[in-house]
Amino acid sequence: MSLADLEPNSLHVVLHVRSHPPKANDFHWGLYLHRDFEAGGTKYHLKGADKRWLADHGTTRGVFKSFLLIGLCQVARIPSGLMKDVDAMFRTYDHQLNEMPGLTCRTWVFRVLELLQKPHSGQVLLECNDLTSLEYELLSWGNANALAAADCQQPRPTHRSDLCGL
Structure with missing residues (x-):
C-alpha cells in the first residue's frame, strides 16, 4: 500500500508489533490523520512507559515505512x-499525560477517539x-497481520473498520 491508496482526510488507527515473535494483543498504538498524497499526514502517538510519557506527533509522508x-x-x-x-x-491531553492514571498508548488512542464521538460543529x-x-x-486484525509485520513483509495492509460507518 502507499499514500496514494489512502482516502484524503481519513483517520486511521496505526498498530505496531513490539517483539519478534509477536505476542497476541501486544501492540504499540497510534493515530494517523491522512491529508492527501502530496502532503502525507500527521502521526500521533506516545513514547515512554509508566508515568514517563511524551507526546510524539509529527507530519510524515513515510507512515508506511514505520x-x-x-x-x-x-x-x-x-x-x-x-x-x-x-x-x-488529538493534542488535548499532551500536557497532562503523566497525571493520567493507567495511561498507555492504547488507552490514549481510545480517549482521543472518545472526543471524536461527541458532536463538533454539528x-x-x-x-x-x-x-x-x-x-x-x-x-483481531492486528493479530492476523502481526507476524507479517515482524518479518518485515511488504506491502503493509490497510483495513476499513466494519464498525465505523465507512
Whole structure:
C-alpha cells in the first residue's frame, strides 16, 4: 500500500508489533490523520512507559515505512474544514499525560477517539458507537497481520473498520 491508496482526510488507527515473535494483543498504538498524497499526514502517538510519557506527533509522508508497522485501519472521514480542529483534539491531553492514571498508548488512542464521538460543529466525526467492539476488531486484525509485520513483509495492509460507518 502507499499514500496514494489512502482516502484524503481519513483517520486511521496505526498498530505496531513490539517483539519478534509477536505476542497476541501486544501492540504499540497510534493515530494517523491522512491529508492527501502530496502532503502525507500527521502521526500521533506516545513514547515512554509508566508515568514517563511524551507526546510524539509529527507530519510524515513515510507512515508506511514505520519500523514494525502492522498497518493502518481507517476509522473515520474528517471534513476538510475540520482537519485543524481534529489536530487540536488529538493534542488535548499532551500536557497532562503523566497525571493520567493507567495511561498507555492504547488507552490514549481510545480517549482521543472518545472526543471524536461527541458532536463538533454539528457533526459526529467518529461514527462508531461501541469503542470496546472497535478495540476487539483492531486486536483481531492486528493479530492476523502481526507476524507479517515482524518479518518485515511488504506491502503493509490497510483495513476499513466494519464498525465505523465507512
